[in-house]
Amino acid sequence: MSGERPRFLFFDGKIVPYADAKVHVLSTVFKYAAAIFEGIRAYHNEQTGQLYIFRLKEHLDRLQDSANIARIPLPYAADEIQDHLVRLIKKNELRQDVHIRISAYVSEDDGRLQSTGPIGLSMAAIPMGRYDALAPSEGLKVGVSAWRRLSDESMPPRVKSIANYQNSRLALLDALAAGFQDAILLDARGKVTEGPGYNIFIVRDGQVMTPPVTYGILEGVTRDTLIRLFSEAHGLTVMQREIDRTELYVADEVFFCGSGKEVTPIGSIDHRKVGTGGMGPLTEKIKETYFDVAKGKRQGYGGWLVPVY
Numbered sequence: 001m002s003g004e005r006p007r008f009l010f011f012d013g014k015i016v017p018y019a020d021a022k023v024h025v026l027s028t029v030f031k032y033a034a035a036i037f038e039g040i041r042a043y044h045n046e047q048t049g050q051l052y053i054f055r056l057k058e059h060l061d062r063l064q065d066s067a068n069i070a071r072i073p074l075p076y077a078a079d080e081i082q083d084h085l086v087r088l089i090k091k092n093e094l095r096q097d098v099h100i101r102i103s104a105y106v107s108e109d110d111g112r113l114q115s116t117g118p119i120g121l122s123m124a125a126i127p128m129g130r131y132d133a134l135a136p137s138e139g140l141k142v143g144v145s146a147w148r149r150l151s152d153e154s155m156p157p158r159v160k161s162i163a164n165y166q167n168s169r170l171a172l173l174d175a176l177a178a179g180f181q182d183a184i185l186l187d188a189r190g191k192v193t194e195g196p197g198y199n200i201f202i203v204r205d206g207q208v209m210t211p212p213v214t215y216g217i218l219e220g221v222t223r224d225t226l227i228r229l230f231s232e233a234h235g236l237t238v239m240q241r242e243i244d245r246t247e248l249y250v251a252d253e254v255f256f257c258g259s260g261k262e263v264t265p266i267g268s269i270d271h272r273k274v275g276t277g278g279m280g281p282l283t284e285k286i287k288e289t290y291f292d293v294a295k296g297k298r299q300g301y302g303g304w305l306v307p308v309y
């Protein structure tokens with residue numbers, strides 16, 4: 001995260017200066033975390049000078065799914081959100097890699113738990129370089145969390161709601177306090193789910209695996225992208241199946257993936273080296289393919305990109 005503040009945000013139906021996007025402390029979102037969101041990336045292609053928003057449609061579809069489950073009806077249709085977002089990026093004159101956050105929240109200031117409106121929708125487009133510029137080359141040092149991932153029976157991880165990130169935060173902060181750089185969460189049965197804000201893949205004996213979407217994970221857009229690219233670009237079918245904790249320890253490669261995390265290798269888990277440590281060969285391959293596609297450098301994937309300019 002660059003920590004840079006954008007000059008303008010989208011808030012209350014308009015593009016406003018950064019300082020003017022405010023929500024009341026007695027609002028239902030502030031009191032009860034009644035909000036859903038999306039985190040998206042746009043990549044700048046130096047050769048064409050174009051900025052491409054990556055798989056915006058799929059992110060907006062997921063936002064709509066979250067809205068339906070959480071009863072936070074979106075105040076705009078997907079094409080209106082896209083138009084406002086493109087205008088916002090242009091207004092901020094962004095011609096570099098960008099992180100986008102779209103939030104929908106119950107802005108009603110009676111602070112009642114059951115309030116379902118009015119709904120506010122805010123958007124931020126912030127300059128943000130690739131995660132690997134910050135990530136350790138030997139891969140992340142990760143610990144399996146003692147906290148368990150929340151579940152579809154109580155707080156559905158399929159919903160990208162801000163409340164769910166308290167579960168992620170407990171795991172991440174404990175991992176950091178224990179000297180790790182990141183965490184992996186298991187479900188109540190002890191099976192692998194995902195990281196605090198990213199999905200997980202493992203490779204063993206050439207077989208790529210990831211937990212199914214019914215195993216306590218967010219249905220990641222990057223996860224879906226990689227499953228498609230493993231098959232279409234590398235001829236490998238990703239197996240979606242339950243993964244034991246100890247399979248993490250015997251895997252040849254393990255990596256996180258997500259819009260923010262992109263494709264990030266894990267170097268050790270619970271102080272056990274993953275494979276030979278560092279970036280494994282399949283992780284490296286899929287990472288390269290991913291960035292080629294996201295930056296508009298690979299034929300056949302134009303449908304995943306929304307050009308801003």
Ligand SMILES: Cc1ncc(COP(=O)(O)O)c(C=O)c1O
Pocket residue numbers: 039194195196197198199217218219220221222223257258259260
């Ligand atoms: C809990 C969780 N899992 C997975 C992901 C990856 O999802 P995506 O690839 O759509 O960004 C995210 C990040 O958005 C997340 O917060």
